[in-house]
Amino acid sequence: MPSPPDALRRGPFRAGAFTSVLHEPRTTVVVGRWLGGALVVCFLTGLASHLLQDPPSWLAGHLPSRPVNGYRVTQGLHVISGLAAVPLVGAKLWAVYPRLFEWPPARSVLHALERLGIAVLVAATLLELFTGLLNTLQWYPWPFPFRQTHFWLGWLATGGLLIHLAVKAPLIAANWWRRAAPALAQRRAFLATTTAAVGAVTLVTAGQSVPWLRALDLLAPRRPDLGPQGLPVNRTAAQAGTVTVPADWRLRVDGPRPYQLTLAELGELPQYEVELPISCVEGWSAAARWTGVRVADLLTRAGAPAGTGVRVTSLEAEGPYRVMEMPAQYVDDPLSLLALRVNGEVLTADHGYPARIIAPNRPGVLQTKWVARIEVIGR
Structure with a gap:
């Protein structure tokens, strides 16, 4: 595929438009594996919730009534991991967003398809987290049914994530354990800030399902001990x-x-x-x-x-x-x-x-x- 003329390289498309040394593979991989873990937990616990709430006929007779706290734990983990994923998505997108303006925009048909897949993954993940967050507030400002849409968006985001991991496997493997420069000190500071943000979000919301964190339940939509x-x-x-x-x-x-x-x-x-x-x-x-x-x-x-x-x-x-x-x-x-x-x-x-x-x-x-x-x- 022929390259677009250099005259089109303006604004964020120009060479050197992004100067931070943290827009690099190691930072992306570290944040990505944290985010991937949160999304996997969120997907599996959400699937458990869906099957308990609306089981297919072949499964209904096999769902367990014990442990008594099974749904309490899985749904609590679902919401906790979903909320934790919000700052992680922000950190991940910040680390990779210069790639949106890479030049040329598409080097081949396969490269164009890869970028399209990433766009679907990002869109599905953001919509999944956004609708899930509003569901915790019992606010549904959209015309489509929440539960069914949330369920299928979860599959779409998870499928997109698996394809993305397969495509990027060599890059991920090369940067999984590498700790050297460049930007070692800056990377540590950025990752520490991201960790603090995730920890803060978790601590001030998890109390709605974790009794021993109830005293810190400052931003969660519900206080489970309040009500008739x-x-x-x-x-x-x-x-x-x-x-x-x-x-x-x-x-x-x-x-x-x-x-x-x-x-x-x-x-x-x-x-x-x-x-x-x-x-x-x-x-x-x-x-x-x-x-x-x-x-x-x-x-x-x-x-x-x-x-x-x-x-x-x-x-x-x-x-x-x-x-x-x-x-x-x-x-x-x-x-x-x-x-x-x-x-x-x-x-x-x-x-x-x-x-x-x-x-x-x-x-x-x-x-x-x-x-x-x-x-x-x-x-």
Whole structure:
């Protein structure tokens, strides 16, 4: 491919336009491996979150109900690594941005395709981090669905990253361990500043999911210890239209022997107390003491055998999680309750009065509030 005329080399395209000695391979490789680690953790934990929240039919019956804090840990790591990646992306782009103005812009068809691939990688990564950050704030100023878009952007960014690593493997290998000049002192200062930025972002946001960092939770969107009954609320009763529960409310359990129970009758059944976290996709989590009736006991009374899944329907009139399916392994777990109380108090309307589901290792959106019906759906 013939070179463009030198007369076009103006502004950032001119020779010597960038003077910092840190725009070099060693700095790029060091920051890149930190960023790559953060993105891999973010992708794998995000994939775990997606599969727990919306599993394909072949996987739903094999998801584990233990460890009880599984989703709390993976989703906490997902948001922590995503936030840590923000300053790392900034440092990485700063180190390589003069390459955007390299001359000639495309030396061959393969070089042009490589640059196009990098553009897709950068665009997908920035959009993934930007939408994820706004999701932690529960702000969605775009017309497309967040969860599905975030999922596929993750695959696009990860695929682009793998291709980029394959193309740049010789350069990465040559600079992986090299510590010599040029710019050794400046590089150390730049990397120390980047490390400090990542550490600061992590320390002031991770407290929403890491209890022992809660005192430093200054910039995270949520304080997990603030809210009615000591727990945050994502969807209030007013938003769900369930502020007023019908005076004749009864829990309906449909199975081989269907029956209905009033709230007073539910309270007369054997009650169990468990300690389980509420863990939300936005990254925050908080443990609480829940008291109620085992879901398995309700199904046994309905004549359903062990190994039976259920469909749970909420009182709310509409919403993407108004109806929730719970596979058999969660139903049979003795920690899965139809909860009537939290932290020793009757549930408030915002926490799901008169009754809600609480089960181990499940996303918060699947811990259905304002339960009206539990229906046996088979094994």
